[in-house]
Amino acid sequence: MMTFLTPMPNKTLTRRSFAASVAAGFALVAVPRPAFALDDASARALIDRALADVNEIINSGRSEARMLADFEGVFTRYADVTTIARTTLGAAARQATAAQMSEYTRAFGIYISHKYGRRFREFIGAQIDITGSRPLKSFYEVRSVAHLQGTAPFELLWYVSGASGRDLFFNIVIEGVDLLNSERVEMGAMLDRRRGDINAFIADLRALG
Amino acid sequence: MPQLPRHFRLAVPLLAVSLLVSCAEQQVASGINDPYEQSNRQTHEFNLALSNAVAGMVDGDSDGGPVTKVAANFAANLGLPNKILNSLLQGRIEPAVMNTLRLVVNTTFGVGGLFDAAGTSFDLPEQYTDFGETLYVWGVGEGAYLELPVIGPSTERDAAGKVVDFFLDPLGTVLTEREHNAVRVLRGAGNAAGKLRYAGSVSDMLQGSADSYAQARLIYLQNRRFALGATSDDDVFDPYAE
Numbered sequence: 275m276m277t278f279l280t281p282m283p284n285k286t287l288t289r290r291s292f293a294a295s296v297a298a299g300f301a302l303v304a305v306p307r308p309a310f311a312l313d314d315a316s317a318r319a320l321i322d323r324a325l326a327d328v329n330e331i332i333n334s335g336r337s338e339a340r341m342l343a344d345f346e347g348v349f350t351r352y353a354d355v356t357t358i359a360r361t362t363l364g365a366a367a368r369q370a371t372a373a374q375m376s377e378y379t380r381a382f383g384i385y386i387s388h389k390y391g392r393r394f395r396e397f398i399g400a401q402i403d404i405t406g407s408r409p410l411k412s413f414y415e416v417r418s419v420a421h422l423q424g425t426a427p428f429e430l431l432w433y434v435s436g437a438s439g440r441d442l443f444f445n446i447v448i449e450g451v452d453l454l455n456s457e458r459v460e461m462g463a464m465l466d467r468r469r470g471d472i473n474a475f476i477a478d479l480r481a482l483g
Numbered sequence: 484m485p486q487l488p489r490h491f492r493l494a495v496p497l498l499a500v501s502l503l504v505s506c507a508e509q510q511v512a513s514g515i516n517d518p519y520e521q522s523n524r525q526t527h528e529f530n531l532a533l534s535n536a537v538a539g540m541v542d543g544d545s546d547g548g549p550v551t552k553v554a555a556n557f558a559a560n561l562g563l564p565n566k567i568l569n570s571l572l573q574g575r576i577e578p579a580v581m582n583t584l585r586l587v588v589n590t591t592f593g594v595g596g597l598f599d600a601a602g603t604s605f606d607l608p609e610q611y612t613d614f615g616e617t618l619y620v621w622g623v624g625e626g627a628y629l630e631l632p633v634i635g636p637s638t639e640r641d642a643a644g645k646v647v648d649f650f651l652d653p654l655g656t657v658l659t660e661r662e663h664n665a666v667r668v669l670r671g672a673g674n675a676a677g678k679l680r681y682a683g684s685v686s687d688m689l690q691g692s693a694d695s696y697a698q699a700r701l702i703y704l705q706n707r708r709f710a711l712g713a714t715s716d717d718d719v720f721d722p723y724a725e
Contacts, residue, residue, distance in 0.1 A: 361722040411721040437723040444722060450709020451702050454720065459701055463694030 324352055325402065338392075345391035346384060354435065354442035355383045361444075362457040366465055366472060374472050381476055384483035386457065402430065412437065413444075512625040513718040515704065523630040527696040530635055531689065553597050558673020559609060560589050560596025561666055564653040569612045573620040578610035585609065611710075614651060615644025619711050628700055636703030 331344045349355070359382040360367045360375070367375065400422045407416040413435040419427045433445040445454040461479075468474040517523065563586040570579035585601040592600040601607040618640050619625075626639025634645070655663045689695035708714050 357722050412723050435723055449706055451705045459697045460693055467693060
């Protein structure tokens with residue numbers, strides 16, 4: 275059980291605390307090989323280790339810019355960015371060239387880690403307990419409960435897969451709301467704005483990072 | 484509100500329910516059913532403008548301070564009898580008991596509900612429920628997605644539930660109609676005060692989005708289905724299975 279996040283004095287799960295939890299969640303899962311050999315105890319141990327990583331960054335006293343860069347590193351170590359990026363692009367991923375996909379994936383990784391990394395400060399002082407894990411479809415679901423002061427505890431789930439060759443997480447679900455779907459809607463809307471022009475869309479995404 | 488004979492007051496929610504049951508389609512929804520998207524989007528623009536105006540009036544980052552907190556506590560306490568009744572209608576005894584204890588503690592130690600003594604000292608957080616959930620338990624379908632003015636994201640089922648909740652209140656049986664209307668106004672004002680506290684962060688989050696309407700819709704539907712227990716492993720998306 276680790277204590278590191280910071281609660282705003284909120285009474286309910288607001289969008290802000292939602293984003294903050296996603297931010298925390300992104301950095302919380304570290305899963306080693308081999309796929310599906312994970313049991314409840316090893317999943318727990320790994321997440322504790324990832325929590326320690328994040329804890330070190332946010333208590334380092336470094337500048338926000340430096341912390342975002344560090345957080346980006348945590349994200350690329352523990353998340354299957356390639357799969358998240360491809361999934362959130364939807365059908366357009368099949369039309370994009372290999373060069374566009376690699377540009378997009380890089381821009382997306384920076385965008386997502388910065389987006390949620392910025393919310394980190396709000397989480398100092400919170401406590402997240404890993405409560406278990408179970409196999410689900412082709413992957414693993416790791417369950418946890420987040421305790422923020424003055425707020426009813428809420429549930430965080432991480433979806434972890436070994437399909438990329440390494441065990442990495444590809445989705446976080448907070449009280450039923452999942453990051454993959456949310457970012458799929460977001461990327462779809464950004465692409466629509468550019469009437470499907472992938473290069474213009476990538477430039478917009480890079481500007482957000 | 485005009486004085487209504489007691490049996491008529493009951494008739495309004497019953498009528499709403501029977502209308503709703505007749506248009507119910509399925510028990511558990513998974514996708515997005517939004518045939519009113521065009522008008523919903525117009526309402527969304529209005530709600531965003533309203534939320535921005537409110538956030539501009541209060542300091543966006545402040546959490547409202549003690550006055551709004553007390554008002555929100557008071558309103559929440561007045562809302563407990565309705566939640567207890569809904570839990571009983573759902574056949575769920577435990578949340579009904581917990582909310583009853585909470586009502587007793589906050590009304591006494593919490594000085595008539597001004598302070599949340601039950602939540603802070605007795606580990607009795609509010610067990611949230613509403614008539615929308617009762618309808619779900621009774622097998623009514625979710626219906627179409629709706630964005631309501633001021634209130635925000637909802638569904639046909641949840642909107643009907645809100646109408647019923649307005650009438651379905653055990654306090655009405657011990658208060659005169661006039662007193663009960665005063666309670667309704669206080670609850671409304673207190674809930675608005677509670678809302679103000681988060682107006683800034685909500686509009687922050689939505690303003691950063693390329694399509695805040697679609698984000699608000701997704702977040703509402705996913706979170707509501709989760710809260711109702713209306714989700715299924717079959718609907719979980721697996722990107723590696725494609």
